[in-house]
Amino acid sequence: MITISHLTKSFSGQKVLDDISFEVKKGEVIALVGSSGAGKSTLLRALNYLETADSGQLSIDDFTVDFQTISKEDILTLRRKLSMVFQQFNLFGRRTALDNVKEGLKVVKKLSDEEATAIAKEELAKVGLTDRQNHYPRHLSGGQKQRVGLARALAMKPDVLLLDEPTSALDPELVGEVERSIANAAESGQTMILVSHDMAFIQQVADRVLFLDKGNIIEQGTPDELINHPKEERTKAFFSNYKRNFV
Numbered sequence: 001m002i003t004i005s006h007l008t009k010s011f012s013g014q015k016v017l018d019d020i021s022f023e024v025k026k027g028e029v030i031a032l033v034g035s036s037g038a039g040k041s042t043l044l045r046a047l048n049y050l051e052t053a054d055s056g057q058l059s060i061d062d063f064t065v066d067f068q069t070i071s072k073e074d075i076l077t078l079r080r081k082l083s084m085v086f087q088q089f090n091l092f093g094r095r096t097a098l099d100n101v102k103e104g105l106k107v108v109k110k111l112s113d114e115e116a117t118a119i120a121k122e123e124l125a126k127v128g129l130t131d132r133q134n135h136y137p138r139h140l141s142g143g144q145k146q147r148v149g150l151a152r153a154l155a156m157k158p159d160v161l162l163l164d165e166p167t168s169a170l171d172p173e174l175v176g177e178v179e180r181s182i183a184n185a186a187e188s189g190q191t192m193i194l195v196s197h198d199m200a201f202i203q204q205v206a207d208r209v210l211f212l213d214k215g216n217i218i219e220q221g222t223p224d225e226l227i228n229h230p231k232e233e234r235t236k237a238f239f240s241n242y243k244r245n246f247v
């Protein structure tokens, strides 16, 4: 069980996360939905300390941190437990796909080259990239790069996988292959917090949707409850606007 409590963050006096609390069960897939600027990326980034929250606590089983007083050692532990997939992939351009996946295993997990290679190959196979393992990012399509990003994050065996709009930088014809790999990971029980605007995908993979507006969780429920039967005014407005544009 992952518990996030009283997470708060302001940028120059503007509250971007306003006392956010929620729980994530093991194996659960949470979709974080909301308009641009709602605070979705800041929330994910605060969870693994890429952004410093003004206050808040996180606990995963018996590991508990307070973001205000977290130690350097706990930051490293936190990042091992929550690994992130970025919209813009963030791969090392001068390293092959295999070496990108091995990096965290060697540097963070301190595994031997042999162990790291074995795990990295296994994770690349799961996302269908065995034949691309020695390619550099510039010789990979956007969809392949993002599958390397996913393999790299999953190789760390994180308690929670954080995905920030993992397909929104991709050409439309490449979205499916990345979504299939994410769905496979979800089916094998990977706990996730996913930011996405793709409601069809959310309906496919998410157990629960949190609707975020101006740094507050306004409403939460199953994908069907939120997308098709929203209760709050702002949630209704968001989804009816979404349906007008995309369905």
Ligand SMILES: Nc1ncnc2c1ncn2[C@@H]1O[C@H](COP(=O)(O)OP(=O)(O)O)[C@@H](O)[C@H]1O
Residues within 6 Å of the ligand: 011, 012, 016, 034, 035, 036, 037, 038, 039, 040, 041, 042, 043
């Ligand atoms: N590093 C930053 N410095 C100042 N303001 C920021 C920074 N990052 C995000 N913000 C602001 O915080 C708000 C929430 O941003 P963000 O979390 O990126 O929203 P979302 O991902 O939901 O689109 C926005 O108003 C954004 O401009």
Ligand SMILES: [Mg+2]
Residues within 6 Å of the ligand: 040, 041, 042
């Ligand atoms: Mg964002």
